[in-house]
Amino acid sequence: MKTIEQLRGILALLWFDxxxxxxxxxxxxxxxxxxxxxxLFFIYIFAGPSRAAxxxxxxxxxxxxxxxxxxxxxxxxxxxxxxxxxxxxxxPLSPVSYVAGLSLAKLFSGLAGIALFSVxxxxxxxISALGAVEIVxxxxxxxxxxxxxxxxxxxxARDVRDLWVYSPLLNVALAFLPPVFxxxxxxxxxxxxxxxxxxxxxxxxxxxxxxxxVSTPLGGLLFDYVGGVAYALILxxxxxxxxxxxxx
Amino acid sequence: MHDGxxxxxxxxxxxxxxxxxxxxxxxxxxxxxxxxFGLLGANGAGKTTFLRxxxxxxxxxxxxxxxLGFDAVKEPQLVRRRxxxxxxxxxxxxxxxxxxxxxxxxxxRGLTYxxxxxxxxxxxxxxxxxPYRDTLCANLSGGLRQRVLIAMAMSSDAELLxxxxxxxGLDPIARIDVWxxxxxxxxxxxxxxxxxxxxxxxxQLSDSVAIINKGRLVTMGAxxxxxxxxxxxxxxxxRTTESATGFERFGKVLRAGTGVxxxxxxEGASDLASFCTEKGYEVTVRQSSLExxxxxxxxxxxxx
Numbered sequence: 001m002k003t004i005e006q007l008r009g010i011l012a013l014l015w016f017d018x019x020x021x022x023x024x025x026x027x028x029x030x031x032x033x034x035x036x037x038x039x040l041f042f043i044y045i046f047a048g049p050s051r052a053a054x055x056x057x058x059x060x061x062x063x064x065x066x067x068x069x070x071x072x073x074x075x076x077x078x079x080x081x082x083x084x085x086x087x088x089x090x091x092p093l094s095p096v097s098y099v100a101g102l103s104l105a106k107l108f109s110g111l112a113g114i115a116l117f118s119v120x121x122x123x124x125x126x127i128s129a130l131g132a133v134e135i136v137x138x139x140x141x142x143x144x145x146x147x148x149x150x151x152x153x154x155x156x157a158r159d160v161r162d163l164w165v166y167s168p169l170l171n172v173a174l175a176f177l178p179p180v181f182x183x184x185x186x187x188x189x190x191x192x193x194x195x196x197x198x199x200x201x202x203x204x205x206x207x208x209x210x211x212x213x214v215s216t217p218l219g220g221l222l223f224d225y226v227g228g229v230a231y232a233l234i235l236x237x238x239x240x241x242x243x244x245x246x247x248x
Numbered sequence: 249m250h251d252g253x254x255x256x257x258x259x260x261x262x263x264x265x266x267x268x269x270x271x272x273x274x275x276x277x278x279x280x281x282x283x284x285f286g287l288l289g290a291n292g293a294g295k296t297t298f299l300r301x302x303x304x305x306x307x308x309x310x311x312x313x314x315x316l317g318f319d320a321v322k323e324p325q326l327v328r329r330r331x332x333x334x335x336x337x338x339x340x341x342x343x344x345x346x347x348x349x350x351x352x353x354x355x356x357r358g359l360t361y362x363x364x365x366x367x368x369x370x371x372x373x374x375x376x377x378x379p380y381r382d383t384l385c386a387n388l389s390g391g392l393r394q395r396v397l398i399a400m401a402m403s404s405d406a407e408l409l410x411x412x413x414x415x416x417g418l419d420p421i422a423r424i425d426v427w428x429x430x431x432x433x434x435x436x437x438x439x440x441x442x443x444x445x446x447x448x449x450x451x452q453l454s455d456s457v458a459i460i461n462k463g464r465l466v467t468m469g470a471x472x473x474x475x476x477x478x479x480x481x482x483x484x485x486x487r488t489t490e491s492a493t494g495f496e497r498f499g500k501v502l503r504a505g506t507g508v509x510x511x512x513x514x515e516g517a518s519d520l521a522s523f524c525t526e527k528g529y530e531v532t533v534r535q536s537s538l539e540x541x542x543x544x545x546x547x548x549x550x551x552x
Contacts, residue, residue: 001358002358005358008355008356008358008360008361009355009356011355012352012355012356012361013352013356015352016344016348016352017341020344021341021343024384081339082339082341083336083338084341086303086305086333086338087332087333087334087335087353087397087400087401088353088356089303089305089333090303090305090332090333091332091353091357092328092357092358093356093357097356098356247300247306247307248306248307
């Protein structure tokens, strides 16, 4: 199938599994906004307005993580429960297009939160044109790595219920524990390296730098970009490998 | 018998799941174009494994599988363009409509949005789903939901349609509706491979059937030919709670459910009916069916 046809397939899945459900059940979007807003509220109360700006960038990352990690249960649901994946396997749509379509659909459910935190960032942080591009790059890195991770986990599930426990757990481990809502410098120096185990640390640092909240030397920024892109590429490659349609 | 030119051709197809579960054990068969081919077997006989291999969803352990002239193991992309599948116990998403399901499926198969919309309306009309075109699947009955999946697959105009137990759980009217859809589909020269464990369904729908048991092909052919192979023309079903004996002299005795089933000739059936009447057993006499062949063959295999 030609590239344009694969792209149409991706957009069809975005419409089918992302736009249509949100149109019919619009309150679902609140789901991914509530937790980041709560964190923002407490940081504002306890740390003051200057620290609250960290929670805006963190909120953006957390909304993307929260919506994209649900690909884990969604892909398993399509494969195990409704078995629509079997219908797409026996069609010219490629595995990568199928996963991309589903992951965009999940991202769509976080779109309201992404818009909210982007606007708040625009209002309360000083962002240059280059900074805006950096924020978009960080958001794309987060979307790619978290979607890939979610899909990888889904391939191991025998029952969707196996996965119910993982989404909230991963959400905390990826969006709230690492230095996403706060600067990495607040962690004890000896433990800072541990933060880099989370793929969200890199894009969060990029956003903190792009919004002028932290001053990162060029070498550090380069490390964040290389680390974030490498992490995303590795996870996407692993997901693409596991997304091979055919079981052995 | 196999010339390799059929829509589907398999030779010595084997599949063993780890650690040592043999699901298919040397299946060789050929399906001709424009036919409904029924694959019969009990739960766990290997029907779904066979279908998933043909659908390029599962790799065989060994053997040959050619679909529409292409090697399903080495050329899965070429096969996938030409087939469509309705999975066992699949269901549509509840917050979407039948129209949206069919359009999405068609666009994902390469059609433009405009062509997909037109094709979806045509298919939904042909499958009597037009009145439910914009109804959320949450508000459809089980039979209509199943028909949505069949509409998705049939809208693709695939040369080979693979239906895995398409009528499981449906009421008798909904089953007949699905049967009619299947007949219409093959009338245009397309082919359907159908798995089922409903014998009446296989007998009503299939031009050819294959019975598999424990991964092995037991018998294959047109239902009428298979029945001829029985040598018995009549089946006598005797319902008795006693451990009844003495039926062997009338024909082949099969234990089935709460009674005894005797495959015999017309004359034998008459003699057995008289014998049972004397003994006070409840008895039913009818012509032998595919179900009798199935019980006879599968029972025989199990006795081995």
